[in-house]
Structures are given as structure tokens and as C-alpha cells.
Amino acid sequence: MKKISLTIFISGTLLFTGCKKWLDVKPEGQTTKDEMFQTQKGFRDALTGAYIDLKSDDAYGRSMTWSTIEYLARNWDNTGNYADINSLVNATYTDASVKSMIEKIYAKEYKVIADVNSILEKIDAKKDIFQEDNYSLIKGEALTLRAFAHFDILRLFGTMPDNPGTSPILPYAKAVSKDIIVLLPYDEFAKQVLADLDAAEALLKDVDPIRLYSLLELNPVLNSSAIPPVSDDYYMYRQIRMNYYAVLALKARVYNWLAPRDASNRANAAKYAQLVIDAKDHFGQPVFRLGGLSDVQAGNPSFPSEHIAAVNIYNMKTVAEAVLGEPGLLARSDFNYQDGYYYLNNLFPVAERVADARWVNMWAYKTSTGQTSYVRLKKFAQKDLDATNQIPLLRLSEMYLILTECAQNKADAEGYYSFYCSKKGIPFTAGFSAAGWEADRKNKMIREYVREFYAEGQTFFTYKRYNVATLPASWTAAYYTATVARYIVPKPDREYNYLNK
Template sequence: MKRLYYILLGLTTLFCSCNDWLDVTPKTNVEEKDLFKNEQGFKEALTGVYIKMSTTQLYGREMTYGFIDQLAQRYFNNENLETDYDKITWYTYPSTRTQTYYETFWSSDYNLIANLNNLIDNIDKRGDVIHTAGYKDIIKGEALGLRSFLYFDLLRMFGPIYKDNASSPSIPYRTHLNRDVAKLLPASVVADSIVKSLKQAETLLENDPMNIAFPSYDDDSSTDPFLKHRFNRMNKYAVKAELARVYMWMGDKVNAAKYAQEVIDAKKADGSKRFALITDNAQDKVGSTELLFAVNMDSQTFPSRVKSEFMIAMWNKYIILGDGNRLDKIFDTTVDGQNDMRYKDGAGFAIGSNGAYMLKYTQSGLYSPVLQNTMPLIRLPEMYYILAECTDDLAESADLLSIVRGARGLEDLQPFANESEKLYNIEKEYRKEFYGEGQLWFFYKRHGYKTFQFCPIMNMTEARYRFPIPDDETVLGNVN
């Protein structure tokens, strides 16, 4: 994949479509000197990254509800029964089942990082052409935040189980666009670099206007389109939430809790909560007031794709539950009952005699058009789960989980008896809350689970969790 590091020399590769939420049109194959000659060019360069992130190969499917969630055993289809060998190949690298996915993640993410590095270099050299007050900081802050977000997911996929092997060579970390051979850096060095970059983004986004309001019908003509719907952008609180995630991965519970609490405590100008847990998902299935960061999907293809991929009648290879008992086990209904809105028929799932399928991304009946075609990447409940994991007080941990459970229609938890019971309940809430969002697999990896619910392997080694560096990266000399 030699092209990853050379494709952008002298030009910036952007992407052809444009999402409704941003009033700019990205271009393809634009000469760098022309693209960055004015403010609009910087907007277009940034827009291209968001659009590429929303493709099915990345966060539009495979890194959210697709391949990554399949690894966490979220789906099962009775019409496509797998042999024991077939099940194990999901955790074999390379295999004919897995190789295309992880090689695409590697190539696409590093292509996006190259674009972002090019943008950041140019904003430092040519940023004086950005004349709108505050825009230079916002564009650079978003670019640094996005680059960190992508690097962290690469580290989570291609790096070691951090708590066991933080010094292991993991991935290259580039901050400039050049031809230099990139070294595989220790996971701890990459994580420290991500934190440093996120803190730079945090400073630059300090004055982020955070234009988010629900319900919203997009009738505020006084707001610059570039600054609307900040939940669809790498905003100041998305950066703080990502810092909480990264610190949690590193085992730094003090800083993880600090940033998670800052997000939870965020206030609007009137003193009300900036983000709030929803208590009804009948029309608000992605959790509008919980969205810290989401990407906007292609409005021409996403609604029809959701219908075709999540309907039982279609019997896709995966992403449905052909066994209703599996859904009951995921939500532990024998203990927690069936009142959880994330589970309930017609709300969280459509449940029938043939099984069940998720309704989270259903596009009909939404109470706000701004929520259409939304793919959540970071949501508020994760901040409560991080706090629950960070505290040593077992009663406080149960209370923090109960805040989210209560919003979802479940009873409060009693104080945990020990750390093992605490972790089990946190894992169970990740199972319920982030179905179709790709986060459960990384929870299992962070803790180095030897096995997990429905896992076909009883001894999950690091090699089962860790995607390998694509062969041609090392053969062609791009990394060493």
C-alpha cells in the first residue's frame, strides 16, 4: 500500500459527494496551491474527511455496526449457520474472511490522516487567508481532533492489549505529509502523542460555539452553515470525550474520570445541561441530546441500506438476530426484565417469530429532520460508564450505572459486592447501550477478556484481538 504515503504529494485527494449538513462542495484532484488559497478551500478539505469517514468501509458500517460488531458476536442468523471453523476465522488474521476489512481500515484511515496532516501543515503556512473570526482555530482544532480520533482507532485495532503490553511496537504516527519511512512506535508513545494532539485541539476549540439544539428544524438562518449542528463535527466536548476514552485505554483513571466528568457537567449559556440522557427512543432512536460526535450519512443511500440490512426477511449474512433468545441474553432479561427501551419491541428492536433486528438507525418517524442519517460515534452514556469504572467506591459505581439504567427504564442497582461484580455490570451495560455502534469489541480488548458472551474461543489471546500490519506495508518499506 505504498500509495498511502505518496498519493497526496502535490495534491489533495478529496471526495465527490456532499452531505446536506454542510454548505460546501468538496472537489477531487485539486492542486494544493489552489485548494488552500482561500477560506473555502480549507472548509472543503475538512469536509472531505468527514464524508470519507461516513463510507460503508469505515464508520458508515464496518467500523460501527458491521465487522467490528460482528467480532463482538452481536449477530446470529439461523439461515447461515457457521461451522466451528467458520466462527474461528472471524478471529484469524489473515483469513479470507477478515483480511479485506482490516487492510481497508488501515489504508483508508492513513489516507484520511495524510489529508489531515496536509491541511494542518497548510493552515500553519497559509492560514492567514482564513478571514472569518475564530475559523482558523476551529478548522485546525477539528483537524487535530479528527486525526487523533483516527489514530486512536488504529491503535485499538492494530495495537496490543495495552494494559499487558504497552511497550509493544504498534503503528506509525505521522504528523506531516512526506516520503519518510515510518517506524512502528510503542503503543505507549502513540497514546501519549494522541493525548498531546487532543489537548492542542481542546485549546483551539475552547470557543467552539456548540450550535446544537433539539428539536431543530434547521430554520436558524442567522447561523453560518459551517457552524451548524456541531454534534456532526469534532467539537470541543467530543475532544474531551475522546480524551476520556484514550486515558481509559491507557489505564489512567484519574484523567479519564476528569474528562468524562467535564462532559457530563457541560452547561449551556442558560445553565441547563449541554447533554442529557433521553428517556424515550420511540422517535429519538439515536439519542439526540446524548450525541457528542456523529457523522452524517449519505441521504441518498443510507435509508434504503438500513431497510435492506436490518430486516429479518432479508436474511443477510450478518447484522440481524435470527435467534430471539440471543437478544434476551444480550439484555439479560431474566434479571433486568423487558422494560428496557433499548430492548423493547418497536423501540429498540423489532422482535418477531423469526428473531429480531435493531431499529436504532430506522429513518422513519424521527421527530427532527436534523437526526436523519446520523451515525453516532461518541455518546454521553459512555462518560457515565467511564466514571463507574474509574471509581473505587462500589456503591458510587452502581449509582453511576443506575443513572443510565434509570433513563432506559430499568431499576437502580444495589452496591456491588466486589470488583468482579462491578465489571460484569459495566460490561453488561456496554452490551445493551452500544449495540450497532462498534464499542463493545474494544471494551473486551481493553480488559483482555479471555472469552465473552457467545465467543467461540475460550482463550482469546492478544493475537485474536490484534489486526496485523498489512504485508505490503513492510515489504515495500513504508514501515519498519
């Protein structure tokens, strides 16, 4: 088997954290690795460090949600006419600037993995130091983070899911070690992702506070008069942790990714998606709710009621305005004319957009001098500093789309999609085309993923999963073209040392 000289280890120092509330945590000092893992608090702090890396600019605080990965999907125009962005949009992976962007993503994903591996290598031997359910919670979240990061490495750098081949391609890092990590074939790599998720599911199932209390109870910022049901802040804000339902949702996503070559994967994807949809809190109310136009009108355009897992950006209002607002570069220039393809007008046809929650009050022309032909997305615009400071990683909408994709017959597919459309404000009265309904479903699903998850990093992966060579003719086929070479992003060609500093 092929090997890669990829060094992932902890040396010298690890960050530790102090906080009033978990979501406001920032690194404040250092302690040695051995000292850190002598206490429950040390393990908690190490896990918090992993979440901090997860939400960094080179990961899901920017590159893997609304920036780099969205340029690869051509969801943004090169509004500043920068040469490096032009190379990125064109997937010129040999360009030095593009290589640097990709290397930073690769390094940060494996940095998150190194963070949690440092926990996982110590936690079983220290099981006796944990109080209440902290052992199961911390280990379960660490395993889920490891699976989440590895899976996106597979989605970005792996071969095509419909024909992945049998050659070793990527390292699945399960230990903190200076040793060479063996490259695994595609299917074996995917099995490791699912094995971590199986273990995490078993650990979190009976102890995760998200199954014991409602999200309203666990988020006092949403209900300031409520008395939190737990005295420890570490158990709060589960929607910005890798919680039990995030495990199920991620399983649905993984199995759906693997579905093209195995019908049993399609059945598993549907099973786990349904489990998330059916989740109820101890009041008997759904844990998650599909967002709609009323959420946008209430100032919640990212649909926080759907967030199964998310990263918290404490200064979200400032960050969102800088990248997506008036001064930001992330914008489109073809709202009415520009490139002749009318991309957004095709993505959201005039006849369908009247009540579409992804359209109404979501897009606006810029008003700055020299920018008035550009359109910005307001999905993450904050009404105030205390609004929901979250970029979603997993959302309930995806679970309904997975059920639609995985349905075995036309009636079931239409049933799932009709319910979804009724909540999103999309007209869907005639059903899928009687002639070739599966092709119609496919085209609608591709478009739905783009519309629903714009600026959330899912478009490129949707195109790759379907091996989209060009967009459906009904919504501007000429705008986007791709070959397999665009979808298989080359791995960095140099060694990495990952130090938790």
C-alpha cells in the first residue's frame, strides 16, 4: 500500500481556554500536554481548541463555507478582478496562489483531526477522572469531529464517488504520531468515517443534553427569562457542538454520498435523515423545524431553527458585512444582464420566486459607487450583535432533500419534496415529470441544493456527487461546465507537521 509522509503530532504546548460561556471562549494560555490531560477540564479545553480550529478562516469560518469552496462552484464572480481569484474560479490548481489556498484547507482539516486525536489517545486511560456523562460526551464529540473533517477531505480531495477506483488515495489519521500514515483506498476510507460515527452515536445516544432538554432550554440567549435546566455551561448550546443528531445527519450525508454504487447506502441515508426529521424533545415537539419566509422576515435568514450543527462566530455581524456586505468581494454581477446568462434569474425563476424563502429579502443590489451592478447575499446579515451568530454545517433542509433523492418511487419522492416546498414557499403542484421523472428529480435536486445552501459550501460537492458536466438547460446550462479534473482537487505535495500551538 502507498504511504504518505504526513506527520501529525502534538509537541510542546496545547492551548487551554477560560470562559464565561462556552460559545465566547478564546484561547488564553498554554499548558503542557501531559498536564492538560490530568483533569476533566483539560479534556474539555482540548476539545474546545478543536472547535476553535474548526471555525477558523481556513476551515468553516470562511474557506469551506462561503468563500474558497463557493468560488470553485462559480457561485461568486471575481468582482475585484484579482488574478488569484480568477485562477480559483477556473480551478487552475497548478497556480501558486490556488495551491496555497488549498494547502491551508488541507492543513487545517488535519489540524482539527490532530486536536481530537490527542484527546482520543488519552481519554480511555483517564476514564475515571470524568464526572457525570463527560467521558461519553467528550469522546463522542471528538469522534464526530474526526469523521466530519475526514469526510470533507474525502469529498474535496477524493476521487469521484460514482467511480472511485481501488488505489490508495488519502490518509485516515487515527493517532497522534510521527510515523508515516498509510494511504487508504476510497471505500476503506469511507468505512473509517462510518466506524467513527457508529462509535459516536453509541456514546452520545443516552447522554447528550440535546436529547434530554429542548433547544430553547439549552439556549438561554433565546429565552432570557428561562432558568437553564443544567448548571454547567458546557452542556448548553448543543446546536454548535457535534451533538447526537449531528451524528445522524452526518451519517445521512455520508451514505447519500456513497449511494451511487450501492442501493443499501441509499436506504441508510434515508433512514438516518428520517431519524433527524422525527426527533422530538421531552415536550414532544420537533427538535428542528424547517425555516421559511416568516424566519427571513423575523431577521433569521440563515434559518437557525434548522441548524443541526454549526460553528459560532462571535463577531458574525462584523464578519458577514466585511465579506458579504457592501465592502465585501463575495457577490454576483449577473442579476439582470452582465454575462448574458442571467444566472440568478434562472436559479430563481420569476414565476416561482414570489414566496420563496431563499429569494425574498435575501438578495440586494449594492449601493456603493462602482458596485451598483453587483448583487449581495443577505443570508448571514445580522439584525444586531446579539442575533444568531452561526454558520450552519448541517441543516434540516438537507435531510428532506436526501429523503427525496433516495425515495424508491415517484409518489414517495413527490411526497417528501411537496412538504419541503410548502415550507420554503416553492410551487410544486404538478409533481415530477411523468416522462422521465427520475431525471426531473435529479435536475430539481441539483438546483435545490444550490438555492438552499448558497454560501454554505455544499454546491461544489453537489456538482461532484452528480458529476455535473453542465447545468440543466432549464437554468442556464452554459454558465457552469466541468470535467472530472475540476472535481478532484489535488492534494498538497509537501509534508506537514501539525503542532497544536
